[in-house]
Amino acid sequence: MSQELIQRLTAELETIPLIDPHSHINPHSAASxxxxxxxxxxxxxxxxxxxxxxxxxxxxxxxxxxxxxxxxxxxxxxxxxxxxxxxxxxxxxxxxxxxxxxxxxxxxxxxxxxxxxxxxxxxxEDQVLKKSGLEQVFLTNDFDDPLEGFDTHRYVPCLRTDDLVFHLTKPQTRERFQKATGVEISDAASVVDGIGKLFEHFTKNGARACAISLPPDFSPRQVSDTDANGAIAALVSGDELPADQSESLSCFVFWTLAEKCAEFKLPFDLMIGVNRGVYADGVFQGQDLYDKRTSLINYRALFNAFPQVTFPVSVLAHTSNQELVSYSWIFPNVVTNGHWWYSNIPVYIEHDCRSRLQAVPKTKQIGYYSDMYKLEFGLPKFAMYRRILASALAGDFVIGRGWSESRAAELGQLVLRGNVESIFNVG
Amino acid sequence: MSQELIQRLTAELETIPLIDPHSHINPHSAASxxxxxxxxxxxxxxxxxxxxxxxxxxxxxxxxxxxxxxxxxxxxxxxxxxxxxxxxxxxxxxxxxxxxxxxxxxxxxxxxxxxxxxxxxxxxEDQVLKKSGLEQVFLTNDFDDPLEGFDTHRYVPCLRTDDLVFHLTKPQTRERFQKATGVEISDAASVVDGIGKLFEHFTKNGARACAISLPPDFSPRQVSDTDANGAIAALVSGDELPADQSESLSCFVFWTLAEKCAEFKLPFDLMIGVNRGVYADGVFQGQDLYDKRTSLINYRALFNAFPQVTFPVSVLAHTSNQELVSYSWIFPNVVTNGHWWYSNIPVYIEHDCRSRLQAVPKTKQIGYYSDMYKLEFGLPKFAMYRRILASALAGDFVIGRGWSESRAAELGQLVLRGNVESIFNVG
Amino acid sequence: MSQELIQRLTAELETIPLIDPHSHINPHSAASxxxxxxxxxxxxxxxxxxxxxxxxxxxxxxxxxxxxxxxxxxxxxxxxxxxxxxxxxxxxxxxxxxxxxxxxxxxxxxxxxxxxxxxxxxxxEDQVLKKSGLEQVFLTNDFDDPLEGFDTHRYVPCLRTDDLVFHLTKPQTRERFQKATGVEISDAASVVDGIGKLFEHFTKNGARACAISLPPDFSPRQVSDTDANGAIAALVSGDELPADQSESLSCFVFWTLAEKCAEFKLPFDLMIGVNRGVYADGVFQGQDLYDKRTSLINYRALFNAFPQVTFPVSVLAHTSNQELVSYSWIFPNVVTNGHWWYSNIPVYIEHDCRSRLQAVPKTKQIGYYSDMYKLEFGLPKFAMYRRILASALAGDFVIGRGWSESRAAELGQLVLRGNVESIFNVG
Ligand SMILES: [Zn+2]
Ligand SMILES: [Zn+2]
Ligand SMILES: [Zn+2]
The missing domain is CATH 1.10.2020.10 (uronate isomerase, domain 2, chain A)
Known part of the structure; x- marks a missing residue:
């Protein structure tokens, strides 16, 4: 495949200013x-x-x-x-x-x-953003983040909900919840009420997504108010929840989040497949791994129940990518989102990117996000992705299907930027 | 890799008239x-x-x-x-x-x-067949298809058995069965008897395969006549079968089909991995997805029990392809069959095709089928496959192993056409 | 990608004398x-x-x-x-x-x-070794191998432990154990004692690794002495062990092996994923297949419990390779080991090799082993690997990252030979 062609396409893609739809930037200290x-x-x-x-x-x-x-x-x-x-x-x-x-x-x-x-x-900070071609960067905000003191246009808030779904059993999470919402958790209704207040707070401050990372065995389902009330009553009374009640509570909160995404018209980013703390003695943030035996079939009920919510889905394992392609091909509300973590190396991105471009409507693909903690990482990570994207466009579209370079570059633009704008209503 | 070489090989492959070993063509209205x-x-x-x-x-x-x-x-x-x-x-x-x-x-x-x-x-219709280079097209016939009014040499009947295995619990299926076979289902023996009549009818009319699509969790096993009789008695008495009896019945019918394939010397096409109706509100035929957590180990008992039956196996997920390669490499009665549905896009075909060519005896590979509903689809789908096959032959055989182009083209001929003839006894 | 570049790198790699870290050579009759x-x-x-x-x-x-x-x-x-x-x-x-x-x-x-x-x-024999560029070859020795009558520098002993972990339930295995160690199995302590004697014997005779192949569903865990004693008492009394006691015994022996690897500073080769005898009527050694539904998460407890033991891990299925990459990326004691069996064909090696080079520290990758039974196989198998490795170095490093050819060749040297020396303490 012509290296010159790839370079011309890469250069074309480099002219596109970026919106990074997922990062862990601290907006009060964005650069290093x-x-x-x-x-x-x-x-x-x-x-x-x-x-x-x-x-x-x-x-x-x-x-x-x-x-x-x-x-x-x-x-x-x-x-x-x-x-x-x-x-x-x-x-x-x-x-x-x-x-x-x-x-x-x-x-x-x-x-x-x-x-x-x-x-x-x-x-x-400005130099880094400029040199990186980054116009806007999505954040990962704790549910009790005041969202104050920074430019929410540049740093777009995103409601991260892992703590709510998986750690509401901890007293300190419930205290943070009460502080943030003014709502004391006493029953299912109070949880719904408080989560509603979080969505109000976040959307009022320009939030453009709700997000969560999920373990391989999570399988969301609707939980009856009776079951939710039972679990919450046990929790509030100080009991350690048995596994089934803990699972019910997680599902109840998760389902409530989806309902609020529908109500507040927020996309719900699902990052599927991580087991936390597998290597217990690993360094900070270097302890998580996975079990590749997971399937998007676990999300069948969810995708069917919320046709009005867009779910940008990231999968941790390359072996999950084809399911993501197939589910995005069939479900109008499922879109492909970036190349996450252990799949964020060239050989996997190449295949995952090509399969998405070949089988998912082009308006339903969010090409890449940086996942960065410090602003400087955006440049090399997006550069890596652009080279791979350019190579896929060159091989499968310009050479493989006879497209003009400009048509291929337009497809690249959509995946790199245009879809971020339309799916998250930003830009 | 030389584009000219690939083009020469593609041109060579284009000269081969095709037999399409799996389609959903209606022979009474084949073209659009x-x-x-x-x-x-x-x-x-x-x-x-x-x-x-x-x-x-x-x-x-x-x-x-x-x-x-x-x-x-x-x-x-x-x-x-x-x-x-x-x-x-x-x-x-x-x-x-x-x-x-x-x-x-x-x-x-x-x-x-x-x-x-x-x-x-x-x-x-003739124009389409001629332009597509298609000589014969396999059908997908309901078990009660009269197989009349069309040229069964051109449109080769194939006994599709999903209804028998998975929907015999429905009264209307049993009525269709009785109408088609003259046999009223009353016990295990009657099922075996009726299925025998279907095989007679189909083989008498030129059928060349029995076929079925299977969900990811299906695991065929031999069921005792006692258990089969128990399930059928419950069914006939009007009971809703509990899950275990329903599974027994499915396995009994499936196993009986395999026995009849042995008796009537028909290959048994297994299309493994589809979950029906996952997206309940999807469009017609756009509702099915899958759970990639399936394994050919589920078919261990079957492959061992029927050494005299050839099983052309299709897998829905690219992640199942290596198992298919390995099982075909080891089991004499397992052969690779086409690139099915969600795996029928270039990036997956490329890898799956290469792995089969590298590790499965060349006489045990059915390269491609169209899966088409209307005749016009054969042309672009086989064209896509031929380009990918030519690329694999060029890269791995002509360049990688120093084969002559004509030797590579012969391998392509076998995979595209020759094996269809020998495995299905057609042509 | 330039064929000349790949050929130059291949030629460079051909100058490296090899140590083959896994084979089934009989040192008394090594060549054909x-x-x-x-x-x-x-x-x-x-x-x-x-x-x-x-x-x-x-x-x-x-x-x-x-x-x-x-x-x-x-x-x-x-x-x-x-x-x-x-x-x-x-x-x-x-x-x-x-x-x-x-x-x-x-x-x-x-x-x-x-x-x-x-x-x-x-x-x-010498001609073959010389022509193949092989200096040392690791063996696969039964636990009761006397390790006598051959040059243990050239043919490096390796303690293979499948029989101990999975067949101690057979009387003849326990007899062989007693003969080899002088220890009669009567309780947990005697098993530990006898295994210690095996490690002494092997390390005294130059063994450089302990090794085992494992079925897809094996999940090692520490077993209490009480449970181990219970299982062993039942076994010794002549009972057929129920499945749970049999599993406990396997885990107890396996865990003991890991403890001895720590004590004797031997790497523990894990070859994960094979089901034995799937095709019951297959030819000798042609009966084994697998269930791709396995995960390295099964080894979580093991990897955490033995930070001082290096685990060179081989996986049977290409679909397990990304887990291997990720676990080696995170766990200091997990290293990637070769391309095993059903994954030992070019298309899978290409991807698996590239992913390891892109994401695992270069000192933690054992590129290849022959798995050969006769010495002549080393030449073509290592040749195949070298061509693929050269292609990966050319594409991803020389062209992709602008490395000099000599730097790329050094990386190749490490993966092909250097890491074998450092990880197994040989050379
Ligand atoms: Zn993140
Ligand atoms: Zn079909
Ligand atoms: Zn071996």
Whole structure:
């Protein structure tokens, strides 16, 4: 396949300003202040730990950022093959005038200092956004986030609901709920009422999505008020819920969220397939894995019950991608969303991207999101995706189907940007 | 990889007249009469619905065919990326002198009229078969099909048995059974007897296969006559069968079919993995999906029990393909069969085709079937497959293993045609 | 992608002497003595049987080797498309001056005679190792192997433990255990004691790994001494163990093996996913298949409990590869190991190899092992892998990431050889 063709298409896609539909950016501290913000990201700490660096060296309390980087750098040579490492080098080259091919024990310190100086510039955040071509970035907000003190046009709020669905059994979650909503949980109605207030608060502040990550065995279903009341009564009385009541409560809250998404016209992002804490002694955010034995058939009742809610679905495993393609092909309310986590490496993106482009209506595909914690990651991650997207457009459309390059680029535009606007009502 | 080489191999494969080993053609009305027969096919209605066209607009009772096409055309722009759409354009260009790249609100009406005129030609069916290079087409016949009034050499009967295995619990199925066989179901022996009569009728009329589609959790097993008699007695007495008896009955009928396939020397096509009606409000034939958690290990007892029966196996999910390859590699009576439904898009065919060519004896691979409802679909679907097959032959055999082009083309011939002849005893 | 670049990288990789970290070589008879040793290997017998050759023809008692080959050869034409057949031709061309493209009924006899003459040369074993670039070859030794009479530097012992974990319920296994260890199994402590003696014997004789193959549903867990004693008491008293006690015993022995691997600092090779004897009437070693519904989540407790043990993991199914990548990415003690059995064909190796190179620290990848029963197989199997590895290095690293060829070749060296040395402490 012509490398020149791919490069022309990549260049075309690079002209498109981006809206990033999922990140973990803290809008009060969006960009990095030192290289430790970047290299301390779990991608590098978990890989360095995987390659043998003890967790205690990485997560020592009160560790100086420079010292942290000094400890990580020697391990980089053992993971310089990874896609994640390539993002690091691309960030350093793009943002910090880094000229070398690799970050090594010999060059890291000057890189660290250069980065610190750049990051200290008052408009660093703006520089990063501009250089990355990012216009808007979706957040992941706790349900009790006040959503104050930042530009909600630039940083679009998103109601993250894992705590509500899976941790309402914890007293501190219920306290946070009460504080945020003014509603004390006493029965099913109070939960519905409080969640309604959260949706009011979020939509009033420009939220454009509700979101949740889900374990492989979760299977949402409608729960009767009687069952929900039973579980909540037991909970409020201080009982430890048995597994079946805990599952009922999770399903009740989840179903209520879907109802509120319908009422408030918010898409409901489902990120399906993660088991939390599988590697108990892993580094921060480096403990989660999965069981590939999951199926979207678990969401059959949900997709049927809420035709008016759009569900942008992310799957953790490449082996789940075909189901995502098929369900999006059939269900009007299911759309494909990005390339998540363990599937966010080129070989999987290539296949998953091609299959979506070949079988899902083009208006129903959200191409990519960064999932980033710090703003600098957007650039290399979207760049990786654009190269893969350009390659798919070149191979399957320009060469394979005789499309003009401009028609292929338009398809790319839709997937990269246009659908984010239309599906989330932003832009 | 050399595009010229692929084109030469594709051209070579195009010279091979085809026998299509699985379709849903109605032999009394094989070709289309208007473009609505083509665009009303579930591939387009389900995609248009997926992209937002209300089901009620598509399935309005007594809808005029031209009006139906008029309603679908505006939605095509949202799915012009799909492989399915590319077949539509290829059909229009090949059969109706369509010169444009896309079917649009501006050009569809003249296309519709041209198509209607062509389709009205008395020899349209023959024209389509000739242009498509199709010599014979396998059908999907209800068990009570009289198999009369058509040329069973051209349209090869195939006994489809879903109703017998999964719907014998319905009174109307048992009535149809009695009408077709003269046998009233009263016990296990009567079922066996009646099924024997169906096999006689079908084989006498040139049937070349028995076929069935199966849900992901089906696991065939031999059922004792006692258990079968118990279930049938309950059924005949008017009881609603409990799940375990219903499963026993399904397994009993299925096993009986396998026994009859042995007796009548018919291959038994297994199409594994579909859940019916998952999207309850979907358009006609656009409601079925699947649970990828299925395994051919479910068929262990069957494959061991019937060494004398050939099982051409189709799997719905790409993630099941490796099992199919491995089971065909080991079991003499398991052969790979086509690229079914949700796996029938280029990216999946590419991988599935390559893996079969690399690991399954070449005489045990049925390359492709159209699964078409109307005759015009054969052309673009087989064309897609031939391009992919040619690419696999070029990459893995001519370039990868130094084969001559003619040797590679012979392998292609076997997979495309030769094995259909030998496995189904046709041609 | 430039074929010249791939060829240059392949040539570079060919200069690396190999250590084969898993085989089934009999060190007392490592090389073949006739072509029947090669063509009688299960890859060919099972494929010939799959293509229709009756098992009785292949496995007739006291069959003369030449007659066996004579019976197999005519079937080769039906499987000349397979990767396995390509190895055969490559062996014949490399070792026996075979000039033809195919082994046929016309040329096999002279090939047989040439091969027999070559194999009769006194240094044939050395010739094969030299031509194959193999310096050391890991074995698969029964737990009661005396490990005597061969060069344990060249043929590295490996303690294979399937019998201990899954067949201790058989009296003859317990007898072999007693003979090998001097320990009569009477309770949990005696099992631990005896296993300790096996590890002493093996490590004293240069063993570098403990290994086991595991069925898809196996899920190791720690078993209390009480439960283990209960199961063993029942066993010793002559009872047939019920399924739960049998499972407890398997888990107890397995967990003990992991403890001994920790104590004796041996890596524990896990080969996950095989169901034995699925095709009951298959040829020798051609009866095993699998259920793809397995997950590394089953090994969660194990990986967490033994951080000090390295687990080189092989998975049978391509659909399990992403889990292997992800678990190796997160768990420091999990490393990727080769391309096993049904996944050992180019199309699966390509994807699995690329995904590992893109996401697992490069020091944690064991690229390939031969799994061979006779020494001649090493050459074509490693050659196949090197071509695929070179292609991945060319595409994803030299072209995709701008690496120099020498840097790419270094990565290849690590995966092919360097990691075998460091992970197994050999070389
Ligand atoms: Zn996230
Ligand atoms: Zn069909
Ligand atoms: Zn082995």
């Amino acid at each position: 202040t030192t290289l430790a913000d970047i290299m301390g990201y779990h991608y590098y700490t978990e890989l360095a730990h995987s390659a043998g660096l003890p967790k205690a060296h990485i997560e020592e309390p009160n560790l100086d950022p420079k010292e942290k980087v000094a400890r990580l750098v020697p391990k980089l040579a053992e993971l310089d093959n990874t896609a994640q490492y390539s993002w690091l080098v691309e960030m350093c080259q793009s943002f910090f005038d880094f000229q070398d091919e690799n970050v090594t024990v010999d060059n890291w310190e000057s890189l660290y200092d250069t980065a610190a100086a750049k990051m200290a510039e008052p408009d660093w | 009469t208007t473009l609505a027969d083509i665009m009303g096919y579930h591939y387009y209605t389900e995609l248009a619905h997926s992209a937002g066209l209300p089901k009620a607009h598509i399935e309005e009772p007594n809808l005029d065919p031209k009006e139906k096409v008029a309603r679908l055309v505006p939605k095509l722009a949202e799915l012009d990326n799909t492989a399915q759409y590319s077949w539509l354009v290829e059909m229009c260009q090949s059969f109706f002198d369509f010169q444009d790249e896309n079917v649009t609100v501006d050009n569809w009406e003249s296309l519709y009229d041209t198509a209607a005129a062509k389709m009205a030609e008395p020899d349209w | 003595t006739t072509l029947a040793d090669i063509m009688g290997y299960h890859y060919y017998t099972e494929l010939a049987h799959s293509a229709g050759l009756p098992k009785a023809h292949i496995e007739e008692p006291n069959l003369d080797p030449k007659e066996k080959v004579a019976r197999l050869v005519p079937k080769l034409a039906e499987l000349d498309n397979t990767a396995q057949y390509s190895w055969l031709v490559e062996m014949c061309q490399s070792f026996f001056d075979f000039q033809d493209e195919n082994v046929t009924v016309d040329n096999w006899e002279s090939l047989y005679d040439t091969a027999a003459a070559k194999m009769a040369e006194p240094d044939w």
